[in-house]
Amino acid sequence: MGAVRDRLTAIVAVLGLVAVLLTPARAEPYAQALLHFTADSFDETIAGTNGVATSGNPLAARVIAALQEGRLFFSAQEKTVFIREERDQLIDAATGQPATGPAPPDLAPVRLNNRLRRIVEAALGSLTLMAPDPAKRLEAAQAVFKSKDAAALPALDQAIAQETDARVKQALIEARAAVVLYLDNASDADKIDAIAVIRQRGDQDAVALLGGLPATASPAVAKAAADAIASIQNNLAIWTALQNTWYGLSLGSVLLLAAIGLAITFGVMGVINMAHGEMVMLGAYTTFVVQEIIRARNPALFDYSLAFAIPLAFMVAGLVGILVERGIIRFLYGRPLETLLATWGLSLILQQAVRTAFGPTNKDVGTPSWMSGSFDVGQMTITYNRLWIIVFTLLIFVGLLAILRFTRFGLEMRAVTQNRAMAASMGIKTSRIDALTFGLGSGIAGLAGVALSQIDNVSPNLGQGYIIDSFMVVVFGGVGNLWGTLVGAFTLGIANKFLEPYAGAVLGKIAILVLIILFIQKRPRGLFALRGRAVEA
């Protein structure tokens, strides 16, 4: 009862307002529709959205866009609705003019739920089909494709006739086909034409659209839809295989990234370094600290935060690595079990130290805008962050090969690992090379941390998840061989991703472990075994 009375008073108030402002008569349903937004109920907001969308008022698109973005505010006491523009400026939604006077004390955003978001998206789609910005038009066409809103048909026909951008035009035609397909009074011939258009599109959304066809469809339409689904799915199966390969490459690059530092410390130097994962974690926390500083001092630089984090993470993890080598590991060369226990204790100490310093909860490491989102290649989705991680990993790999092959440090490092006594008698300071090599391996682990902070938790436990996988890759690829690590990582990644759809994530992982154990029985030295004197040394 109260609500009814409120609404009546509100309507009277609005009528009064209309009279005072001498607003054109056609704004009246618009002003009434706006009032629905002040009720703070999802059902009322739906009524308001539909009312505003069909009012024909030039402000309609602006109001609904504001609603979608959470910028539409209302005052329940004063029965007014505002759009918040940049710099917190309030625009009166009824008039489109800046609000005068102080903001009402009970100003609150109009709330949305998922059902409303869909309705808002559909309404906005119909309203912005002829927006000047082609990106907006494309978005609108896609929204109509999803909403299948029959009311949008005349606007669609008009938009298709006017459209100059080929991509938008295609989207509009597909949207029209979707609408026609779900129209009750369209002829079978039209519907079959529509199915042909949607079949051309050939993606999951097309399957969804065709699969959702009501059971009342005529047999001819139903058959055409079933044929189209079968043909799309045949086509999609090939893309699925490609997609799996891509996922495998991406997982492989993460494995390689985590393992490549270990390929130096364990593979080349022979140190069983259980604290390797914690070096990765240190790299991730360095990224976090860099981002915190940038956020506080100069938010404009945020997109470049990783560029600052990369050298810093390398240095932090590298320095810790050198300290660890000088402080602990150099006393334990040739005693693998003691090294194992010592580095293990160290990993627990590092974890708890970070937990004490930063707290046990996850830290929010932001993703720069150029690493967010995805793009489509055919029917395959490629996410930018994974793509960049693959590029980054390969760069590190090539860089590392170059250091080993072309620099004096690389030469000395190879000399020391191949024959320590001979290298020492040639004047190489072997202990210095040991420290630097361990520092290099740890520094690369730190780099891995920068990349992993983009896809995983940044918490003190970050490193634990990667240590077993890293050892697995290095052992499988062949200890002491960087190429082996590369091939091993990508093999395991791809094998894992092809097993996962059939066996599930848990069994897939077990299967991979069993396969590696069997493989190691056959070839104890891994894929690429070192030959010659170095093996015996």
Next chain:
Amino acid sequence: MQVFIGAAAERPLARRWLAATAGLALGLIGAFPAKAQDTIKIGILHSLSGTMAISETTLKDVMLMLIEQQNKKGGVLGKKLEAVVVDPASNWPLFAEKARELITKDKVAAVFGCWTSVSRKSVLPVFKELNNILFYPVQYEGEESERNVFYTGAAPNQQAIPAVDYLTSKDGGEAKRWVLAGTDYVYPRTTNKILEAYLKQNGVADPDIMINYTPFGHADWQTIVSDIKKFGSAGKKTAVVSTINGDANVPFYKELGNQGVRATDIPVVAFSVGEEELAGIDTKPLLGHLAAWNYFESIKTPINEQFIKDWHEFIKNPKRVTNDPMEAHFIGFAMWVKAVEKVGSTDPDKVIDALPGVQAPNLTGGTSTMLPNHHITKPVFIGEVRADGQFDVVWKTPGLVPGDAWSKYLPGSKDLIADWVTLKCGNYNTVTKKCGGAS
């Protein structure tokens, strides 16, 4: 190589040993101030190190705050309360050792603790043998009711079932196809079993349910997210019910955001993602995904605002969030204090008998009651993720929902009830009229 493989197998042992030493040291520190006779000791059994520290440390802090507040009000029965903090280090057997230590050595009157179900199961025999009280504050899979344990978190019918009801409703999007995704351990498996039975009773066909389990800490969600997308494109509205545990959530949500799975297409409702977990994620791409809890920090009630203010003052950090298990401890502690004052003693037997029927305010404006089955009544809220990492309540149950110890939807437990007041039994079979033999 051989060395490495052998060593890897030994790893948990050495870790346990190290952790035990660390825990022992902490335990000793905690035990020393125990001098005066006129205090009542409260045990706090939450991991402060290891994988679960991420969630449990906060609960330790909130208990310290509640105890401090109670002492400012004059304590209980004229005595001050004293917290005894131990660190079970995310190590399940160590939970039992620490519980034994708290009860026998520190002579605590009650223990507040545990997070994972496996840690609770590990301490159960200790609490039964030494007859003490455990308040367990986390949502769990149900199918249990013990005389010595009081479950202040949600049972499945106080979280999972209402969440599914919401998604089936008009406002929730009328979902017809369901993905039940969880981490591979007892809570998701039991919850999903209950949900599957419930969905089938409500007419959902077998091909419309996809169940998926992943290992702890799963980080590569590419395949699963694209499978969900594929499953969701069969022309029926699809929803995901996630019982994915703690650490695996961040990469899961990041992948959802990156692959463009939006809440308007496929909403994800989570049972283990709260304010704390969202603190580690950029939530903008997750707008509209859901969580089901009995408490949200964003709920505006005077008692909740006071709680948040006290918490920020106590922890000296205005950015720290509050969450559902913290509220559970708030309710549980208040109930324990009331029961102790009612019987005028901290003797566990008397307190256990006094607790059922005790009422305490919850933080969302209602009053929760301890039931004879040792679960409590709670409201259920569905919240949507907001851009600031908080939740916006979009739906709630009309009243308080009483917790069911045994699910009505599982064939093995639908005839069982728990009643520690009249029947004195945790698993009474209403068909055979027999107590199933627990305790």
